[in-house]
């Protein structure tokens with residue numbers, strides 16, 4: 001079970017991320033999770049949004065390089081050390097995490113993170129087996 | 144008191160020079176026609192035979208040679224002597240695909256070194272001087288040319304080659320160098336280091352001979368003030384022989400072309416028509432004394448003006464102004480010839496688009512080159528590592544093509560300024576020709 005993430009190329013200069021956020025908002029799409037990874041010169045903006053297709057169209061129209069990446073949304077167990085349990089499961093099973101970041105929107109008492117791994121199927125299986133709840137695309141759309 | 148290395152030749156009358164040039168031109172054309180198939184074919188195509196060339200006045204009848212010819216004829220196609228008669232090659236730096244290899248007999252080396260010796264003497268050099276050569280040695284003509292010239296003058300020669308500034312400064316102070324030969328940007332860099340390290344009182348330099356890249360009058364003033372020297376320009380290109388094709392004298396107002404070895408013409412770059420003295424156009428050279436690799440009517444692509452006005456130094460050879468630009472899009476960065484088309488080739492091979500921009504600048508007296516290229520969906524990844532790796536790959540590919548480091552910067556699509564739909568390819572912030 002995966003969710004769709006938008007990955008957007010941005011230059012490392014003031015105002016880029018906010019102008020992207022604005023054009024998405026203007027299209028009536030909400031941002032559920034966001035992270036920016038950057039080097040000195042460029043960055044990659046990663047977004048989980050309420051309407052992937054619409055956001056992608058808007059960004060493409062604005063000359064952005066944007067791609068859709070499948071990632072895993074994980075509901076972190078509501079106990080102390082919940083995140084480290086998830087990370088431990090990954091490393092025990094030899095699953096390399098490329099990056100992770102948190103959702104902005106918190107539903108109820110739970111926290112959610114986005115995990116980017118090479119092998120989504122394996123990660124999903126490992127997590128499900130351990131009784132950890134994964135977030136579906138429908139969950140995102142319903143947020 | 145003006146000193147000359149070869150006074151009789153350097154101060155010969157215009158008639159004497161013309162006479163000498165005519166005789167040598169006829170001889171060279173015959174030599175090349177007999178021994179070089181490539182140029183013979185060019186002459187045949189134009190319907191010219193050696194019999195048509197009786198004096199300098201007939202020079203315009205001969206076909207031009209261009210860098211493309213040199214590339215097509217690479218490596219041996221423009222030689223007019225058997226390899227067994229040659230003793231040396233030199234080559235332009237690092238530019239694969241556009242590399243020029245020039246061959247020299249011992250006679251060719253001698254005349255080249257004579258030309259460099261004239262430049263050193265014109266800059267005030269004598270056998271009492273200590274001449275520090277910090278041009279690169281090796282395939283690049285800068286080091287070997289000035290080294291040979293310095294030997295001929297009888298200077299104590301310090302064959303330093305380029306780089307290693309601390310060692311340069313140590314030898315300069317310990318061995319009391321009086322003349323320095325290098326690129327103007329390196330001279331400016333050394334001047335700054337000397338100033339910063341408080342060595343100004345410890346150096347004995349009196350003159351510098353600076354070439355292989357364009358520099359401005361402002362740079363000359365800065366270097367002269369910081370080092371307390373006179374700074375002289377020198378011009379040359381590997382295709383003709385290397386540095387010493389033309390050099391500056393005490394008047395410091397243009398470079399005397401060594402006319403007993405090279406005939407200079409100015410042409411209209413569009414039509415190829417020869418322009419009268421004083422008009423601006425493309426500089427063309429004909430070698431009239433070389434044996435192994437005597438190029439005839441070689442188009443330098445440098446935009447320039449020639450002047451026969453009487454010079455205060457007493458030399459009579461025609462003077463060329465500092466080149467005022469290029470008739471092609473070649474850039475000279477850190478003394479290396481860079482063509483935008485080479486950069487484009489690398490980018491396309493790496494899966495990038497031709498939406499790129501080259502930005503050349505000068506920081507701390509050293510040239511920098513940045514290549515901006517627009518991100519494409521194919522190249523993009525959501526992982527920083529992938530993009531950094533790709534950037535490194537492009538950097539390495541450019542380095543191996545150009546021979547110098549060019550910083551690649553991937554930018555957002557459509558972010559490169561376009562003019563009438565086309566990306567502005569080159570931005571040279573150095574203002575070298577002002």
Ligand SMILES: [Zn+2]
Nearest residue numbers: 392454456458
């Ligand atoms: Zn003069």
